[in-house]
Amino acid sequence: MNDGMNHKAGEVTTLTARDLRKSYDDFQAVRGVDFEVYRGECFGFLGPNGAGKTTTMKMIYGAAIPTSGELEVTGLDVKRHERAVKRRIGVVPQENNLDEDLKVRENLLVYGRYFDLPKKIVAQRAEELLEFVQLSEKAEAKVEQLSGGMKRRLLVARALINDPDLVVLDEPTTGLDPQARHLVWDKLRELTSEGKTLILTTHYMDEAAQLCDRLCIMEGGGIISEGAPRDLISEHVSAEVLELRATPETLEKLASIVEDVADNTDRVGDALLVYASDADAVMEKIREWSVEVDNILRRRATLEDVFLKLTGRRLVD
Amino acid sequence: MGGVRIPSARGAFRVWQRNAMIFRKYWKSILAPNFIDPLLYLGALGLGLGAFIREGGINGQTYLQYIAPGLLASNAMWAASFESTFNTFVKLKIDRIYDAITTTPVNAEDVVAGEYLWAGTRSALYGTAFLAVLTMLGFVFTPENPLVSSPWALLLPPVLLIIGVMFSVMGTLFTSLIQRIDLYAYYFTLVITPLFLFSGIFFPVEGFPAPVPQIAWLNPLYHAVNLCRELASGPSPGVLADAAWILVFTASLSLLPVQLMRKRLVS
Incomplete structure (x- = not known):
């Protein structure tokens, strides 16, 4: 054939x-x-x-x-x-x-x-x-x-x-x-x-x-x-990501605060990654609770997010 | 997959061409050791030891006449052995030249065949130059007993090529089996040096009691030495047996390193 x-x-x-x-x-x-x-x-x-x-x-x-x-x-x-x-x-x-x-x-x-x-x-x-x-x-x-x-x-x-x-x-x-x-x-x-x-x-x-x-x-x-890269991103992760940096205790608290407005969250080292289709809602929620966050980085989701979600964060070799 | 791999002549030629191109750049700088080594033996043993066995010589030849053509054969052995061991190992494992070549239409089996041919060519090139030196030295210093006296000596260059291929097959076989370059010390001390010493270059092995001549018959260099010696001084029909031994041995062993090297290059 x-x-x-x-x-x-x-x-x-x-x-x-x-x-x-x-x-x-x-x-x-x-x-x-x-x-x-x-x-x-x-x-x-x-x-x-x-x-x-x-x-x-x-x-x-x-x-x-x-x-x-x-x-x-x-x-x-x-x-x-x-x-x-x-x-x-x-x-x-x-x-x-x-x-x-x-x-x-x-x-x-x-x-x-x-x-x-x-x-x-x-x-x-x-x-x-x-x-x-x-x-x-x-x-x-x-x-x-x-x-x-x-x-x-x-x-x-x-x-x-x-x-x-x-x-x-x-x-x-x-x-x-x-x-x-x-x-x-x-x-x-x-x-x-x-x-x-x-x-x-x-x-x-x-x-x-x-x-x-x-x-x-x-x-x-x-x-x-x-x-296609774009399709993989929209298929597997939310459009936007918030990277929150704070003390470990605060990050734990933040994770539970944003739980209902985020699509999902992920702890990576000293940061909490919050995946959200509506990042504004997450920001609003954090302000409402007036939690002390050292640093907030708002960015678009990338292929790296897809990759890490699919292959995990553990070290392979 | 499967089956015995037969090299293509065209692919082998491409590999030969690559080596020849590099040789043309460097031959002057690597030529000297290939001359000095046999000349040292010729001087130390031919003149030194030869002084003690002047009476009658060996088989009607002076000692110099006796050992000079044998050194031609051993020179081909050494040249092809270095080429198929250290040089091949570097191309295989260190510079990864073969990895690059085998992503082209030139296959792993062609690479091995090309290396055989190249080792043979190099043996023939050095051998021919050494032969010219021997002929000249003989005519200048011992005109009554020339080192090379027969027109059959014109056959020596192609014969040295075949001898080179034979030792390239052996060296490549060893190369295809080892992972570390320092293991060549075993190959040279346990294989090449004994072959060199007990090949009949320096003394006739035929006169020893059994099993020495029988063991010598198994030595590839023994046949190469016989062949070169007789071609230098005028051959007897017996050399055909030596030539046949070399051809049969080389042909029957040649495909084994091809398969083993292919396995190392293609998983």
Whole structure:
């Protein structure tokens, strides 16, 4: 039935997973996930460490073989068409694995050769990509001379050398400083605006909110929720959040005061988070009782609230 | 999934090309040790020990003539062994070069085959240079007893390539089994050094009582030494058995490290 053109809402799927599973000995890293990624969108995998995100990525680019289930990239089964699938994707790995024995430009040239691309085309693309990731002036530098952010940008350029249909990014900005992160985000946004399909894993909620058209939240090897960032927020948490800071006793008192006007409350460290569709009512209630609150922060609910609600606040590893 | 993985020639060539590109940058700086080592043996044992066994030499050859071609074979062994152990380990576990390569259409099995070919190439390159030095030294210093005297010696470069591949297969097998780089100390002291000492480079093992010659027959380097020695001085038909031993051993072992390395790169 499948020719890679699964139409859903008139969109073309680049990636389809059905009941995808991966086990290592007696450990189930991925326990039956289903998802579809449409051409031209950025799809995110969120989740705490050990949720199965990286394993899922590895199955897409052939570094892990699915134990069962289906996984198709541009209509090609990853098990049966290993090389053909890898020909169509670009990979930005979690850990830098640039070729340190080669210079910056050479990294792109040699990598392009692995795809059997004509020398001329690779050379031309290498220049364009260095320009794109703002590394042209570093073309002749050694890889070890690059900063962390530059290395990550070079990894992005390398992943694009074969003009892939799908770019897989595993935690593309982990460990980067804010400036470097924003530069990588800008580049990734440019890619999606050019119509490239991206999938990325992250545990930065702001990254997911900034980049992803749709995302899923993974935990314990399964997908526990999926949708557009806005929809996930409205589905799982109230529109507004009040962060109240005060002494522990006062916070306890506050929790019971606001109980009937809040949708729910959550104690996090020295703060009480009050989720409310009507934050004014909560504020009014606090004023009525004239409780001493050190600090009140009123903000819109974010993806982080969704994430913490769904995956809990305990430390995973 | 499943089944024995057969490397693709094209993928293996891409990996070979990558190594060759890097070698072209650094060959001058890494060339010296590969020469100095066999020349030290040649000087210390060939001239030093050789002075005591001047009378009659070994099998009608002077001691220098006897050991020089054997050092060609061992040189190929050392070069391929370093390449397939430390160098491969760094690419596998430290620099993660193979992780990057295997996300492209080049598969893990191609990587291993490419490394075999590269180790063989490097052995042949160094070996050929060393062969040229030996030939020249022989003609200059001992023209009456040249170190390399037969036109069959022209076959030595491809033979050294195959010897290099053989030892690359062995080294890669060890690499595919270990998790820590310091374990190579075992490989070199318990495998490579004994092979080197009991290969017939420095003394003929055939004359010893059983089971010494039988054990020597199991030593891959023993056959490599025989082959190189005879090609340097004019071969007898017996070398075909050595050549066959090397080919059969290499071919039958070669796919095992491919499968094991694939398991390390693809879970």
